[in-house]
Structure formats: structure tokens, C-alpha cells
Amino acid sequence: MDKFELNILGCGSALPTSRFNPTSQVVNFREKLFLIDCGEGSQLQMRLNKLKMNRLGHIFLSHLHGDHCFGLMGFISTLGLLDRTADLVIHAHPDAERIFRPQLDYFCADLPFKVIFDNISPQKHALIYEERSLKVYSIPLKHRVPTCGYLFEEEAKERHINKEMAIFYKVPLRYFIALKEGLDFTTEDGEVIPNSRLTREPEPARKYAFCSDTAPSNSIIPIIEGVDLLYHEATFAETEVNRAKTTMHSTASQAAEIALKAQVKKLLIGHYSARYRDLSVLLNEAKAIFPNTYLSDETSTIEI
Numbered sequence: 353m354d355k356f357e358l359n360i361l362g363c364g365s366a367l368p369t370s371r372f373n374p375t376s377q378v379v380n381f382r383e384k385l386f387l388i389d390c391g392e393g394s395q396l397q398m399r400l401n402k403l404k405m406n407r408l409g410h411i412f413l414s415h416l417h418g419d420h421c422f423g424l425m426g427f428i429s430t431l432g433l434l435d436r437t438a439d440l441v442i443h444a445h446p447d448a449e450r451i452f453r454p455q456l457d458y459f460c461a462d463l464p465f466k467v468i469f470d471n472i473s474p475q476k477h478a479l480i481y482e483e484r485s486l487k488v489y490s491i492p493l494k495h496r497v498p499t500c501g502y503l504f505e506e507e508a509k510e511r512h513i514n515k516e517m518a519i520f521y522k523v524p525l526r527y528f529i530a531l532k533e534g535l536d537f538t539t540e541d542g543e544v545i546p547n548s549r550l551t552r553e554p555e556p557a558r559k560y561a562f563c564s565d566t567a568p569s570n571s572i573i574p575i576i577e578g579v580d581l582l583y584h585e586a587t588f589a590e591t592e593v594n595r596a597k598t599t600m601h602s603t604a605s606q607a608a609e610i611a612l613k614a615q616v617k618k619l620l621i622g623h624y625s626a627r628y629r630d631l632s633v634l635l636n637e638a639k640a641i642f643p644n645t646y647l648s649d650e651t652s653t654i655e656i
Contacts, residue, residue, distance in 0.1 A: 354382050354485075356506060356558050356656040358581065361397035363622035363648035365587050365601075366419045368392070372624060373650060374419040375564060377583070378403055379504055381486050387411045387427075388502060388562050394423040395430050401651055406436050410481060412488070413444035414564060415474065415499035416451065425455050432463045439466045443480055443488075445498050446471040474500035477575055491575050493566035495600045501563040503575060509554035517550050560656050561616075564623050567597065568606040573614045581656050582611055583648070586621035589633050604634040608641035622648030 357380040364372030374391025378398065385408040387394070398405055408431075413421055424442075431440065442448060449469035456467055472480050472490055475498060481488040484507070491501035510532035518528070523537050523545075531537065537545045561576040564585035576582055586604035588596045596603050602610075604621055611619040619642050624631060631647055638645040 353555065356381050356560070358560060358583070358620075358654045358656060359401050359403060360622070360648050360650050360652050360654075361394055361401065362389075362391050363624060363650055364419075365623050365625050366417070367626040369626045372626075373397055374422070375414075375623060376423065377562065378408075379560065381504070381506075383407060384409065384486075386488070386504070389414055389420040389564075390423040390427055391419050391421070392423045392426075395427045397650070401653075405431060406434055406438075409438060409441065411440070411442045411444075412502050413442065413448060414493070414501060414562070415495060415497050416445055416447055417497065417565070420565075421448075424452060425459060428456065428463070428467060429460055431465070432460055436465050439468055441468045441470055443470045443472055445474055472500070474498040489575070491561065491563060491572055492569075493563060493572070494569045495565045495567065499565060501561060501566070501572070503579070504560045504562075506557040506559065508557045511547070511551035511554055514550055514552055521545050521550065523550065558656050563610075565601060567600040568602050568610055570610075570613065573610065576610075576614045576616065578614070579616050581618050581620060581654065582614065582616040583620045583622060584610055585623035586634050586638060587623050587625050589628070590637055592625075592627075604638040605641055608638040608645060611642040611645070617644070619645040620648055620654065621645060624648075 359378040361376035362373030373393045375389045376391045376394040377388040379386040475492050478490050480490050487505045489503040491503055493499040493501050531551050534547050536547050559579040561579045561582045584607040585602050586607040587601040588603045590603050590605050593603050607621050621638055635647050
């Protein structure tokens with residue numbers, strides 16, 4: 353199966369600690385790297401994870417709070433020292449270019465590559481990136497500033513040819529493309545051979561959803577329904593539910609409720625408040641509602 357992995361670089365919230373870095377993740381899809389958010393220290397975490405920075409072509413910023421983007425300038429500056437020549441695309445709220453372009457002009461005037469800002473509307477669920485085998489959609493979230501999550505969706509795969517049956521019915525090679533697309537085959541005698549006899553079902557397309565920072569929002573459920581892996585912020589325990597509401601974050605229980613309603617396969621929680629020395633309180637609250645819940649662990653890699 354083709355590589356589709358999530359690398360956790362940072363899973364803490366706004367207040368820096370010695371235990372957790374600010375939010376940052378890398379999706380590795382067939383050795384192409386996609387960075388989600390870029391908190392301070394992201395470039396160092398990539399090196400610790402032995403991820404090759406020059407394989408990164410796109411950065412997706414969820415929102416413009418510092419713990420999600422203060423590492424961006426250092427990251428880009430380092431790419432300039434690595435003799436990179438390929439364009440770098442940053443998908444973000446339109447204010448991102450207004451904020452970072454003057455800094456790029458001042459600190460990184462001699463970059464050997466172009467930094468391209470792709471302005472997106474966090475309030476809209478939209479396709480924002482597409483290649484032959486992968487699509488990325490925005491997921492509107494509820495936070496104090498315009499914020500969106502991201503859905504990484506593998507393209508549906510073609511059906512598999514049953515070679516023995518294809519030989520038996522003398523299907524010409526030129527017709528294999530049509531079989532993979534689901535068409536039936538008609539023999540020279542006029543007999544229609546159903547596609548299900550000549551092919552097998554492909555592996556299901558895999559999906560990963562990133563949802564941080566956000567208050568619990570039922571509106572995202574149709575977008576993330578059935579994903580293989582959901583990362584949902586769980587900044588607080590239920591004892592701090594009022595603070596979560598005020599700051600427009602989620603508790604671990606609320607994250608689990610979203611996972612349960614969306615019938616996702618696996619829930620990964622993170623964006624931990626610095627107040628929790630023992631994360632088991634968050635994990636236990638989430639698992640009580642959605643048993644297949646796990647804690648984000650920096651430098652860990654999760655197969656999707």
C-alpha cells in the first residue's frame with residue numbers, strides 16, 4: 353500500500369513548555385511532504401524526525417495565531433540555505449501574505465525559489481489543492497479568528513483486473529483501462545461479461561482530517577464522516593469546559609463526541625493545555641465516549 357503517514361511535530365497549545373512544541377504536523381503522501389501549521393521549532397522537529405525538508409512543497413496554515421505560524425519565517429529561511437529551487441506554496445487566510453511578505457522581503461530577499469501565497473477562505477469548505485492521487489479540502493472551524501482544518505483525501509483507486517478471468521474470456525489488453533473504470537465486456541459472440549467477474553474491488557481511499565483550533569462544531573461532521581484518522585484538538589478537560597467555551601477550544605469529551613457522531617475510525621487528540629502534567633485525564637475522558645482514541649505524541653508517526 354502506498355505511503356500515507358502523519359508525523360506529529362508539535363501538539364502543545366499556546367503557552368510554550370519543555371514537554372510539547374506548538375502545533376505542527378507533516379503528512380507524508382508517497383514521499384511528498386505537506387506541512388500543516390508551523391509553530392516555533394517546526395524545522396528542528398523535522399530534522400529530529402529525519403524528514404527531508406526539500407520534499408516539502410506546500411504549507412497549510414489553519415489560522416494566524418502565533419503558536420501555529422511563528423515558525424514560518426525561520427523555516428523558509430532555512431529552505432533558502434538548502435539550495436532549494438522549487439516553488440513553495442502557502443495556503444492560508446489572505447492576511448498571511450500581508451503579514452509575511454514584508455518579512456520575506458526583508459529577511460529572505462535572495463531566496464532561490466518563489467514563495468507563493470494561495471489565499472483561501474477559512475469559512476468555506478472547498479477544494480484547495482489537487483494532484484493525480486490526492487485532494488485537500490478546507491474544513492471551516494469555530495475559533496476566535498478565521499480558522500479552517502484540512503481534509504487530506506486519497507483519490508479513489510481503480511479496480512483490480514482478475515487476470516485469470518480476463519484470459520479466460522479473451523479480453524484484449526486495450527480493454528483493460530475500461531475494465532478498471534467499471535465497464536462490462538462483450539465477447540465476439542455477443543455475451544456480456546459483468547465487470548464484477550473480471551475485476552476485484554480496489555482498496556478504499558484513505559482520509560485524514562485535521563481540526564484545530566476549534567470549539568466543537570457539528571457542521572464539520574458531514575465533511576469528516578468516516579475518515580480513517582481524525583486529529584481534533586482537546587485543549588481542556590471537562591472541569592475547564594467554561595474556559596474552553598470562552599476561548600473557543602474543545603474539551604477531550606467534546607472531541608470524542610464529534611468523532612463518535614462522524615463515525616471516524618480513529619481519533620487522535622492534541623493541542624494540550626500546559627496545565628496538564630498528566631495527560632491521562634484527557635485520554636480517559638475521550639475514551640469513555642470514543643474508545644479508539646489516542647494521545648498525540650511528538651516525534652511519532654501514524655500510518656493512515
